[in-house]
Amino acid sequence: MPTPTSRRSFLANAFTGATLGGAICGWLPRLAACAAEQPPTKSCILLWMSGGPSHLDTFDLKPEAPDRIRGEFRPISTSVPGIQISEHFPKFAKLMQHAALLRSMSTVESDHQLAAYHLHTGYQKRAGGVAFPSLGAIVSRELGRRDFPLPSFVCIGGGSRHATRSGFLGPDHQPLDVTDPQRGTDFLAPLTSRQEFQDQYALLRRFDASFQEAYRAESATAHASALDRAVRLMNAQEKQAFDLSREPEGVRDRYGRGGFGQGCLMARRLVESGVRFVEVVSGDGVGWDTHRDNFPRTGALSAEADRGMAALIDDLQQSGRLDSTLVIWMGEFGRAPQITSGGGRNHWARAWTSVAIGGGIRGGQVIGRTDRDAAEVVERPISVVDFLATVCSLLGIDYTHENRVPNIERPIPIVDVTKEVNVISELL
Amino acid sequence: MWRNLVAAALLIHVSISASQADEAADLSELIDRSIQSRLDADGLQRAPQADDAEFLRRVTLDVHGVVPSAESAAQFLDSPDPQKRFRYVDKLLASPRFGEHFGDVWRSYLISPLANEQRMQTDRFADWMAARFNRNDGWDEIAYDLLTAVGKMDENPAVTYLIEGRNPLGVTDLTDLSSRYFLGVRLNCAQCHDHPFVAWKQEDYWGMAAFFSQIQTPGRPKLVHVAGVQDDPRMTLTSLKEADMLEGFQPQPPTFLGGQAWEAEARTTHRAALARWITAPENPYFARAMVNRMWWHFFGRGIVNPVDDMHAGNEPSHAELLESLSRRFAESGFDLKLLCRAIVNSRTYQQTSRPGDRADAEAEQFARMSVKVLTPPQLYDSLIAIVGPPAKSPGINTRLGARHEFCQFFAAADDPDPLRYEQGIPHVLRLMNSPQFLGRNLDALVSRATADANSSDETIDELFLAVLSRRPTADERRLARDHLKTADARHTGYRQLAWTLLMSSEFMLNH
Numbered sequence: 023m024p025t026p027t028s029r030r031s032f033l034a035n036a037f038t039g040a041t042l043g044g045a046i047c048g049w050l051p052r053l054a055a056c057a058a059e060q061p062p063t064k065s066c067i068l069l070w071m072s073g074g075p076s077h078l079d080t081f082d083l084k085p086e087a088p089d090r091i092r093g094e095f096r097p098i099s100t101s102v103p104g105i106q107i108s109e110h111f112p113k114f115a116k117l118m119q120h121a122a123l124l125r126s127m128s129t130v131e132s133d134h135q136l137a138a139y140h141l142h143t144g145y146q147k148r149a150g151g152v153a154f155p156s157l158g159a160i161v162s163r164e165l166g167r168r169d170f171p172l173p174s175f176v177c178i179g180g181g182s183r184h185a186t187r188s189g190f191l192g193p194d195h196q197p198l199d200v201t202d203p204q205r206g207t208d209f210l211a212p213l214t215s216r217q218e219f220q221d222q223y224a225l226l227r228r229f230d231a232s233f234q235e236a237y238r239a240e241s242a243t244a245h246a247s248a249l250d251r252a253v254r255l256m257n258a259q260e261k262q263a264f265d266l267s268r269e270p271e272g273v274r275d276r277y278g279r280g281g282f283g284q285g286c287l288m289a290r291r292l293v294e295s296g297v298r299f300v301e302v303v304s305g306d307g308v309g310w311d312t313h314r315d316n317f318p319r320t321g322a323l324s325a326e327a328d329r330g331m332a333a334l335i336d337d338l339q340q341s342g343r344l345d346s347t348l349v350i351w352m353g354e355f356g357r358a359p360q361i362t363s364g365g366g367r368n369h370w371a372r373a374w375t376s377v378a379i380g381g382g383i384r385g386g387q388v389i390g391r392t393d394r395d396a397a398e399v400v401e402r403p404i405s406v407v408d409f410l411a412t413v414c415s416l417l418g419i420d421y422t423h424e425n426r427v428p429n430i431e432r433p434i435p436i437v438d439v440t441k442e443v444n445v446i447s448e449l450l
Numbered sequence: 451m452w453r454n455l456v457a458a459a460l461l462i463h464v465s466i467s468a469s470q471a472d473e474a475a476d477l478s479e480l481i482d483r484s485i486q487s488r489l490d491a492d493g494l495q496r497a498p499q500a501d502d503a504e505f506l507r508r509v510t511l512d513v514h515g516v517v518p519s520a521e522s523a524a525q526f527l528d529s530p531d532p533q534k535r536f537r538y539v540d541k542l543l544a545s546p547r548f549g550e551h552f553g554d555v556w557r558s559y560l561i562s563p564l565a566n567e568q569r570m571q572t573d574r575f576a577d578w579m580a581a582r583f584n585r586n587d588g589w590d591e592i593a594y595d596l597l598t599a600v601g602k603m604d605e606n607p608a609v610t611y612l613i614e615g616r617n618p619l620g621v622t623d624l625t626d627l628s629s630r631y632f633l634g635v636r637l638n639c640a641q642c643h644d645h646p647f648v649a650w651k652q653e654d655y656w657g658m659a660a661f662f663s664q665i666q667t668p669g670r671p672k673l674v675h676v677a678g679v680q681d682d683p684r685m686t687l688t689s690l691k692e693a694d695m696l697e698g699f700q701p702q703p704p705t706f707l708g709g710q711a712w713e714a715e716a717r718t719t720h721r722a723a724l725a726r727w728i729t730a731p732e733n734p735y736f737a738r739a740m741v742n743r744m745w746w747h748f749f750g751r752g753i754v755n756p757v758d759d760m761h762a763g764n765e766p767s768h769a770e771l772l773e774s775l776s777r778r779f780a781e782s783g784f785d786l787k788l789l790c791r792a793i794v795n796s797r798t799y800q801q802t803s804r805p806g807d808r809a810d811a812e813a814e815q816f817a818r819m820s821v822k823v824l825t826p827p828q829l830y831d832s833l834i835a836i837v838g839p840p841a842k843s844p845g846i847n848t849r850l851g852a853r854h855e856f857c858q859f860f861a862a863a864d865d866p867d868p869l870r871y872e873q874g875i876p877h878v879l880r881l882m883n884s885p886q887f888l889g890r891n892l893d894a895l896v897s898r899a900t901a902d903a904n905s906s907d908e909t910i911d912e913l914f915l916a917v918l919s920r921r922p923t924a925d926e927r928r929l930a931r932d933h934l935k936t937a938d939a940r941h942t943g944y945r946q947l948a949w950t951l952l953m954s955s956e957f958m959l960n961h
Contacts, residue, residue: 148626148638153865173875183858188874196874201845208845209883214946218938222946225933226953229926233956238805239821242955244871245878249953252878428867429756 071353073311110324113332126390137354138185159188159195171258178285179303278329286330348381477792484771497818503920515551520915549584578607589784590729597725602678630758634739657705661724737776750820826860837891917951
């Protein structure tokens with residue numbers, strides 16, 4: 023496993039840019055040595071807690087706060103002295119040395135859809151505005167390989183589809199959605215026998231040729247190329263990553279048999295096979311949106327999340343991939359300190375917590391601080407652009423890179439640098 | 451004015467009067483003349499006319515949003531009537547499907563894709579628009595009613611626009627949407643800063659926004675679904691609850707775009723004043739915005755591009771044409787069927803989309819038609835027309851309705867470019883391999899095609915007519931015959947052929 027020193031030097035490389043590395047590698051005699059030194063391209067797994075998990079009841083507990091705020095859960099100690107988290111994350115607590123708790127997330131949108139969009143894309147959704155790409159699409163574009171048969175971006179579980187699209191980066195970077203990991207991907211097998219499918223696909227190519235030649239439309243070429251890539255995926259060995267039945271029963275149990283646990287397992291398999299970005303959604307439907315019965319529901323969802331993410335981190339570490347795989351745990355916002363009469367908590371965007379794990383970060387630390395009630399950030403506020411710029415930097419992506427968008431005069435940077443951007447340097 | 455137009459519209463819609471047909475023919479000529487004179491100046495050749503099959507499929511998709519049936523395709527192609535294109539257009543415009551299609555299209559413009567939980571309500575909204583389009587109410591009247599709607603969504607579907615307009619943010623979104631769709635201008639950049647390339651200033655934006663400030667927004671925005679929309683005359687921009695949260699907020703008195711301040715009148719709401727100004731025949735933006743958008747709908751590109759970004763620095767490709775069409779559209783009482791009829795009967799619309807030597811220039815100058823991509827609703831409705839209603843498919847959750855789910859799944863980003871293909875691997879995998887349309891449905895299609903056929907050639911013809919609205923070329927027929935010889939079983943061979951046609955670029959596009 024790389025030492026902290028090699029991690030540092032990788033990041034230094036990442037900032038000088040890929041071109042330098044490419045230039046050195048291009049020099050043949052030193053190729054072998056160079057290949058050995060080059061750190062692997064990173065991958066990212068986003069564990070998306072749909073609905074907005076309560077920070078007060080997961081990773082920013084306030085045992086000193088009054089009854090109506092504190093809630094029912096007790097803090098427990100973790101593998102890092104001085105860091106405490108909810109009692110419903112006992113397995114993850116033992117892995118705290120790999121993680122950083124970002125307790126000072128402070129954002130502006132408190133509507134589910136708008137907040138999910140903002141957190142995924144770094145831009146607020148506006149009527150008639152630009153369709154911004156989500157983080158997964160950005161990673162696919164920046165780190166994905168054209169010749170790789172799987173899509174570089176996979177979404178597992180139901181989630182906010184509007185928040186995860188590729189926007190102006192176009193069809194090549196759309197996520198492959200896996201609605202139910204137990205069932206695997208849909209539509210990977212033909213409805214007919216393989217032979218019949220190959221025959222009809224060959225027939226299609228011949229028929230299509232005359233239309234393409236006569237009309238020379240870019241759209242026709244794009245359609246043919248999408249078909250080609252899809253058929254390549256249907257025939258690729260790598261698609262076995264979607265098939266969880268290839269895992270031993272014991273492993274499947276260890277992740278938890280629910281959708282989220284199995285999604286984490288599939289995410290691990292996908293990253294192992296070379297997929298760059300996997301999003302796993304926890305909480306179908308209402309999920310973490312606990313306007314009522316916050317405690318029983320947050321408790322149950324936490325237990326499921328704990329099991330899945332702990333197994334994932336363990337396995338990534340075992341296989342030596344944890345340093346090259348950034349795992350993020352987050353939702354669209356946190357929840358209000360004040361407990362409602364129905365035992366729930368309402369939306370709260372001003373102060374909440376996200377978690378970064380692995381990916382070569384400096385683990386075992388807490389970043390930022392909220393006040394006594396976890397209502398306001400009192401130290402080191404982290405905005406959406408701060409967060410995304412940090413994630414990009416950790417993955418070796420230049421977040422200032424500008425994209426040209428059809429019909430838009432101004433170039434659009436990956437992260438909106440017209441705003442003040444403070445990369446969380448403590449993580450690097 | 452709008453009340454008079456209601457009365458007038460009721461009389462007009464019954465049949466196409468001779469004078470209306472004449473006016474349409476006159477406008478078609480105007481279009482062709484303007485396009486031709488620019489082509490002459492640039493030394494570009496017009497493309498030949500589209501053949502009957504190309505025209506038939508194109509005009510049916512553009513006006514009805516669906517491909518023609520095999521029967522009507524055969525009938526049209528075989529008809530010797532020299533006037534058949536005119537007659538077919540008359541039929542399309544008289545059918546209720548005309549309004550339904552444009553109602554659906556305008557729903558996609560005006561209603562937020564985020565509003566998916568309100569699908570029933572947006573269906574009602576689309577129906578409401580459809581009824582107005584089918585009655586051929588003037589566009590000024592429809593726009594006026596949208597802008598001034600009050601009440602609850604289930605009582606007055608028009609109010610859906612004010613509630614579910616692109617984002618649930620209220621005033622700023624309504625300002626953006628109304629400017630883009632009714633005036634053809636993008637003010638949204640001016641919300642936070644003076645536009646660098648355009649005359650719009652921040653004060654223009656907030657001056658327009660002020661007209662929407664009287665819409666009451668209850669403490670929690672979601673309650674507007676229950677309470678409906680009412681105006682509170684005491685409210686101004688500064689009394690908005692969320693004012694401090696709005697980017698670039700600047701309190702301005704209600705001011706019409708261009709700087710004309712509004713003199714408050716008793717018993718006139720801000721919105722009514724705005725709607726009256728927008729829809730007035732002398733408004734410099736309103737008619738142009740709709741003419742350019744309709745042109746964009748039919749040609750895949752506007753006379754001004756982007757379609758809703760009209761400003762002094764963004765020259766139209768055919769300024770005089772846009773001017774005259776807009777004037778005549780306003781003079782006609784904003785008659786949408788007239789505008790559609792004039793466009794689709796023009797020679798310019800009926801050119802082939804096959805490119806010549808200078809493919810891009812030809813498309814930009816309208817010397818040929820552009821190849822558009824089927825929109826998700828067009829694709830869905832066409833699949834149903836060809837293979838029948840969708841079958842249940844694992845992995846496809848149709849709880850909110852199969853059409854809704856399909857359109858959401860295949861939807862591109864907001865405001866898609868009609869010429870740009872946006873589908874990726876997940877989408878084509880689903881098209882190729884889901885049983886939703888191409889499982890048993892395909893067997894049924896093949897059975898129908900073979901049932902009445904006396905020969906394999908007739909079945910091949912039937913499949914081509916059903917899917918591509920045309921008969922095969924000699925080469926294609928040979929290819930199909932050869933394939934049938936190698937296929938294990940007749941039925942399998944035909945099914946593979948049908949699958950092939952449904953997956954072809956020609957089917958996915960509107961050429």
